[in-house]
Amino acid sequence: MEALATDARSVRRLAVALRRDYGHGRHFCQELDRCLRIVCEAADLVHFEFADHAAEYADVLPLLPMPKVVTCRGDEIRIYPRVSEQSRERMSRALSRVDRVICVSEEMAGLARTYGADPARTVVIRSFVDARFFRPPPGRADHSNRIRLVSVGRLHWVKGYEYALEAVGRLRDRGCRLTYTIVGPDEGAGAALAWHIRDRGLADVVSLVGQLDQGGVWATLSRADIFLLSSVSEGLCIAALEAMAMGLPIVSTNVGGMPEAIETGVHGLLVPARDPVALAEAVERLAADPNLRRAMGAQGSARVRKEHDPDTYFERLQDVYREVTRA
Numbered sequence: 001m002e003a004l005a006t007d008a009r010s011v012r013r014l015a016v017a018l019r020r021d022y023g024h025g026r027h028f029c030q031e032l033d034r035c036l037r038i039v040c041e042a043a044d045l046v047h048f049e050f051a052d053h054a055a056e057y058a059d060v061l062p063l064l065p066m067p068k069v070v071t072c073r074g075d076e077i078r079i080y081p082r083v084s085e086q087s088r089e090r091m092s093r094a095l096s097r098v099d100r101v102i103c104v105s106e107e108m109a110g111l112a113r114t115y116g117a118d119p120a121r122t123v124v125i126r127s128f129v130d131a132r133f134f135r136p137p138p139g140r141a142d143h144s145n146r147i148r149l150v151s152v153g154r155l156h157w158v159k160g161y162e163y164a165l166e167a168v169g170r171l172r173d174r175g176c177r178l179t180y181t182i183v184g185p186d187e188g189a190g191a192a193l194a195w196h197i198r199d200r201g202l203a204d205v206v207s208l209v210g211q212l213d214q215g216g217v218w219a220t221l222s223r224a225d226i227f228l229l230s231s232v233s234e235g236l237c238i239a240a241l242e243a244m245a246m247g248l249p250i251v252s253t254n255v256g257g258m259p260e261a262i263e264t265g266v267h268g269l270l271v272p273a274r275d276p277v278a279l280a281e282a283v284e285r286l287a288a289d290p291n292l293r294r295a296m297g298a299q300g301s302a303r304v305r306k307e308h309d310p311d312t313y314f315e316r317l318q319d320v321y322r323e324v325t326r327a
Contacts, residue, residue, distance in 0.1 A: 013063050044325055045069065048098075051091065051112075052076035058093040067324035068098040072112050073127075074235030074256065075158055081115060092116040099324040102317075104236040105257025123320060126261075128313035129241045131305045133214070136247035136297070137222035147178040147287040150224040150248075152217055152239035153231075155208070156187040160253065162196055164230035166276035169200045171283060178205065178287070180228070183220055185211040221246045225293060226286050231255055232273045241308055244268075244300035249293045251282045267300035 047069045048054035054061070054070040061068055081088040095101055096116035103109040104127050113119055149168070153159045161182065168180045180202075182193070190208070197206045212220065217239075221227070227243035227250050234256035241261060244250060250268030252258050253275075264270040269285065271278035286293050 045321055047071070047321075049073075050076045051094065052080045054094040054098060055080065055087070055090040058090045058097065061094060061097040067100075067327070069100045069102065069320060069324060070094065070098050071102045071104070072108050072235070073104055074108075075233060077108065077111060077115070078233050078235070078256070079158070088115070099327070100320050102320065105260050107257045107260065108235055123316075125313060125316045125320075126257075126308055127236050127238050127241065128310040129238065129245050129304050129308045130310060131245045131301075131308075134218060134221070134242040134245040136245075136301060145177060147176065147283070148223060148225045149178060149180040149228050149283065150183065150220055150226075150243070151181075151228045151230070152183045152220070152243070153229075153237070154184045154187040155182070155189040155193060157189055158231055158233040159184075159189070160230040160232045160273065161189065161193050163232075163274055163276045163279060164228055165193070165196050165200060165202060165206065167230070167279035167283065168205060169202055170276060170280040171287075172202065172205055174284075176284060176287060178283075180206045181220060181224070182206065182208050183210075183212050183217060217242070218246070221248060224248060226251055226283060227268075228279070228283065229253060229258070230273075230279060231258075234258055236261060241304050244297075245304040245308075247294075247297035247301045249286055249296035250300065251279060251286065253279075261303075262300070266296065267303060268296055 043066055045067045046064065049071050051070050051072045054068070077091065081091040092115045095112055096118065099121060101112050101117040101122045103112055103122060103124050106124055109122050109124050112122055151161070151164060155161065164180070168178065171178055193208060197203055197208070221243055225248070227240060227248045229237055229240050229250065229252040231237065231253055232255065236257040240250055240252060240258070244267060250262055252262055252268060252270055253273040254270040255273050259270060262268045262270060269282040271282050
């Protein structure tokens with residue numbers, strides 16, 4: 001009965017707060033319905049997997065009776081607050097009203113703090129990779145006559161594929177024999193990329209293969225020589241970590257948390273964002289040196305296995321859950 005009474009009090013507080021903010025109309029009913037889905041679960045804890053999801057609840061977070069945890073992963077905290085002043089304010093309210101903010105990189109933790117996250121309640125837990133599945137294929141062969149580039153990620157403007165295509169075009173024009181495979185679902189940039197490929201005359205070099213299942217991604221990475229990440233915004237790219245686990249050297253822009261995952265010259269090469277010339281030069285350097293590719297691939301694979309282990313990730317996540325529920 002005590003739990004039921006507590007839930008009833010929580011529902012009344014929610015209803016009063018929402019009526020104050022939204023009146024008695026449809027918006028009030030929608031917000032109350034969404035909050036009741038959490039309260040009526042009688043959960044010990046609620047974890048918002050993305051910061052913008054928490055921002056949608058910013059006004060009622062103090063009224064939810066259980067501890068709240070939010071994970072900051074990438075675009076939802078790097079881009080969402082910049083859409084409008086209202087978005088920025090909602091993000092700031094959300095991050096300041098939860099019990100823990102989990103960030104996938106130190107860089108993202110610093111960004112979260114600028115939006116109101118309490119440093120004492122902010123923790124870095126890096127994304128994990130299933131290295132037991134994403135393992136180097138036996139006997140990967142070097143094909144010095146043709147370099148095979150691959151990118152894995154949604155077709156979206158933040159991935160900066162237009163800069164990768166320009167780099168590939170420059171390399172092809174300089175006589176570099178290569179292919180470039182892009183794996184990922186279309187999230188708004190597919191038509192523009194297809195046009196760019198045709199306009200640049202790269203249809204015989206570049207393939208847009210769409211979304212693949214995990215086995216298809218593994219097979220594509222196992223046939224590649226270099227993983228290319230041309231993003232203009234990133235948190236910590238899991239696809240790049242999976243490629244590292246499989247022994248591929250990485251050419252990546254130095255955005256977000258990528259410099260924390262890749263030491264340039266050791267696990268791959270980092271270049272500035274929006275710089276197709278630098279991307280082309282980095283690919284060309286690796287293309288000319290198969291020994292360097294193998295060395296970087298081995299170093300990257302060892303690093304992912306050490307620093308992005310699933311067991312360690314879930315142990316640290318459980319520690320956070322225990323801390324906030326005890327408190």
